[in-house]
Amino acid sequence: MSDSVSLTRLWLIDWFGHIIDHDPIRDELIRRPFTPNEYPDLFALAPVPLNLPSTAVLRKRSSLPRSLPDIEMVDAGDNLIGLRVKDRDTWFSINPRNELTHFNAASLMGWEKLTPMTFEMLNGLSALFDRTVATVLDAKGQECEPAHFRPEGDNVVVLNDFQFMMGRNADQLRAIGELAPGKELRVTLKGWEGDTQQTFTVKRLKEGASVAGADA
The missing domain is CATH 2.80.10.50 (Trefoil (Acidic Fibroblast Growth Factor, subunit A))
Structure with missing residues (x-):
């Protein structure tokens, strides 16, 4: 290169x-x-x-x-x-x-x-998986359980009962990952199949997990 x-x-x-x-x-x-x-x-x-x-x-x-x-x-x-x-x-x-x-x-x-x-996308994914990093609320204001990967594969993440592919939500994950401590973001995720989507509110906690060493 x-x-x-x-x-x-x-x-x-x-x-x-x-x-x-x-x-x-x-x-x-x-x-x-x-x-x-x-x-x-x-x-x-x-x-x-x-x-x-x-x-x-x-x-x-x-x-x-x-x-x-x-x-x-x-x-x-x-x-x-x-x-x-x-x-x-x-x-x-x-x-x-x-x-x-x-x-x-x-x-x-x-x-x-x-x-x-990217680094920002990994941060955004971490926020959905780790409640010490961020809180995630559904459209009704109820707190979501930590996300997990669907064991069958297909590149699918499960957040509550909503399933989405990371690849189809690259921009959304990047935006979540760029959240400053104490800030929140309303984000609409595109579903795994068809035209389904759901909106969540993600709030970055002020005392999130350390990311030291990521650019070492």
């Missing part, structure tokens, strides 16, 4: 709500459950604006000898992406039966689709 190109960090969440990380002991890419307010050691450096398909570079904070392949981010619909290995024409994929990943998938199917998340 040219030095004149602006780059951003993108963290990657898989089809089942696990985030892609790096195991420094085995020097391998792994998947682990999403944990609010944590920023994995593995991220992709991608150009801004992100026009797909686009070359991206996987980076790990630990400087270890095993190299990572040259990859291309490819549009997978609904603001999801696939990671294509350039020299093999294979795809990065996860194994939902364990925490392992690989670069050998023959095609771009569900398990190969990832949600790219």
Whole structure:
């Protein structure tokens, strides 16, 4: 990539709500459950604006000898992406039966689709999952339970009884993540299927969880 190109960090969440990380002991890419307010050691450096398909570079904070392949981010619909290995024409994929990943998938199917998340989007998702970070009220003013991922996958988050895809709500998650302590935001989330939507009020608490180290 040219030095004149602006780059951003993108963290990657898989089809089942696990985030892609790096195991420094085995020097391998792994998947682990999403944990609010944590920023994995593995991220992709991608150009801004992100026009797909686009070359991206996987980076790990630990400087270890095993190299990572040259990859291309490819549009997978609904603001999801696939990671294509350039020299093999294979795809990065996860194994939902364990925490392992690989670069050998023959095609771009569900398990190969990832949600790219900026720092602000991860903060916004954390606010929906963690009631020490923010309170979330439904349209009737009732406090919502912490969000969770739908175990069947499909990139779906469940907030009360409302289901939504992160990719379809990238701007909303970013806006939530940019909330200053003590401020609140009324946000309409687009549903997983059809034209459904629901409106919630998110208030960032004054004493939210620390995000120290995210830009280390």
